[in-house]
Amino acid sequence: MVKIFAAALFCYFALLVTPAGAEYGDVVINNYAEGQGMRPVVFPHWFHRIRYTCKVCHADLGFKFKAGGNDITMVKIIEGQFCGACHNGNIAWSVKNCNLCHSGKPGTPTQVHESTTQELVVPSARGIR
Amino acid sequence: MTIMRWKGLFYILGLYLCGPMSAQTLAASDTAPVPGSVTQKQGSAIPMAASNSFNRLLKVTRRHQPPVEDGIHDPDNEGTLLLQAPLEAYANLPRTPSDLGNGVDWVRAVDEHFINPRWDILDPSEQPLVMDMNIIRIPKGSIPNELFPHRQHTLLLDCSNCHPSIFIPQKGANQISMAANLLGQKCGTCHGKVSFPFSECKRCHSQPKDAPNKRGNRP
Numbered sequence: 001m002v003k004i005f006a007a008a009l010f011c012y013f014a015l016l017v018t019p020a021g022a023e024y025g026d027v028v029i030n031n032y033a034e035g036q037g038m039r040p041v042v043f044p045h046w047f048h049r050i051r052y053t054c055k056v057c058h059a060d061l062g063f064k065f066k067a068g069g070n071d072i073t074m075v076k077i078i079e080g081q082f083c084g085a086c087h088n089g090n091i092a093w094s095v096k097n098c099n100l101c102h103s104g105k106p107g108t109p110t111q112v113h114e115s116t117t118q119e120l121v122v123p124s125a126r127g128i129r
Numbered sequence: 130m131t132i133m134r135w136k137g138l139f140y141i142l143g144l145y146l147c148g149p150m151s152a153q154t155l156a157a158s159d160t161a162p163v164p165g166s167v168t169q170k171q172g173s174a175i176p177m178a179a180s181n182s183f184n185r186l187l188k189v190t191r192r193h194q195p196p197v198e199d200g201i202h203d204p205d206n207e208g209t210l211l212l213q214a215p216l217e218a219y220a221n222l223p224r225t226p227s228d229l230g231n232g233v234d235w236v237r238a239v240d241e242h243f244i245n246p247r248w249d250i251l252d253p254s255e256q257p258l259v260m261d262m263n264i265i266r267i268p269k270g271s272i273p274n275e276l277f278p279h280r281q282h283t284l285l286l287d288c289s290n291c292h293p294s295i296f297i298p299q300k301g302a303n304q305i306s307m308a309a310n311l312l313g314q315k316c317g318t319c320h321g322k323v324s325f326p327f328s329e330c331k332r333c334h335s336q337p338k339d340a341p342n343k344r345g346n347r348p
Contacts, residue, residue, distance in 0.1 A: 020200025020201050021191030021194030021198065021199050022201045023192075023193060023194075023199070023215045024231050028201055042196075042201055042202055045323050046218065046219075049285075052247050052250070053247065053285045054286050054290065055248060055285065055286050055290065059286070059289055060250060065290075065319065091251075097208070099207060100211060101208075103202050103206045104203060105200070106203065115323075116311050116313070116317065117311075117312060117317075117321070117322070120311055
């Protein structure tokens with residue numbers, strides 16, 4: 001009986017630690033979102049790099065190469081900075097479509113999904129980039 | 130009798146904890162005539178299967194999942210349902226044999242016009258300023274030499290993205306190590322996060338160790 005119970009527990013934890021199957025390079029940004037009652041933002045690199053070169057966001061728009069390191073707020077986005085340079089209803093969907101970007105699972109910390117830094121460094125601190 | 134009841138309770142609890150496996154095993158218990166025999170079978174079968182299915186190579190087995198099932202999107206969010214699935218977007222793109230990272234050969238995709246990512250936010254006709262210059266670095270020990278091609282990088286990036294903050298544009302001025310890379314510095318600013326991961330060793334360490342250098346000398 002104990003064996004069965006142990007086996008069941010093992011299965012449960014094996015399922016629990018199954019890594020997420022999201023796409024390599026997906027960035028979760030949860031600097032302010034959950035604190036303000038919104039879901040974290042998921043930024044899919046793969047989707048954007050099909051349409052734009054890295055240079056457009058990382059040189060022209062000034063995104064630093066660091067997840068959570070850009071201090072993005074909705075005010076800045078509405079003013080046309082960061083995501084707001086395209087997500088203005090002209091180039092891409094406008095800020096009114098809240099839950100298309102704010103679509104992360106609640107409690108997901110800021111991260112680059114499947115990155116070496118995420119996998120190598122013990123993910124104890126919230127600030128693992 | 131009470132022991133039997135407890136057995137059943139633990140069994141049901143176990144099934145509940147097992148989650149996705151529960152449907153299958155529950156069906157088995159329905160058809161079994163004696164509860165005792167079933168639990169004995171389960172007890173011996175589950176640990177053996179679990180030990181054999183250990184991920185020996187620590188490979189990421191679940192990749193490229195659609196947003197609803199990918200583990201970082203909230204499936205209860207209605208916006209999640211509207212998002213594109215990666216494999217749908219990759220259907221016509223050249224894939225890498227390893228399938229590591231995105232599993233897409235992004236440079237080939239650009240070179241062969243599978244995709245045409247904009248260089249300018251508004252003007253689709255603007256073209257990148259490509260610089261074709263290879264840099265060969267000679268790592269320690271028997272690690273094959275590393276070839277850094279500027280062309281593939283300038284197709285997608287501006288000079289100012291890397292120079293001078295990440296790499297000082299001067300020969301011999303940059304100390305690069307795999308330790309730094311793996312911690313997200315130097316090449317690891319992009320590689321291992323967004324560009325192809327470090328497990329694809331030979332895409333960078335692509336030159337034979339004993340290749341002659343510029344002057345024709347062998348090391």
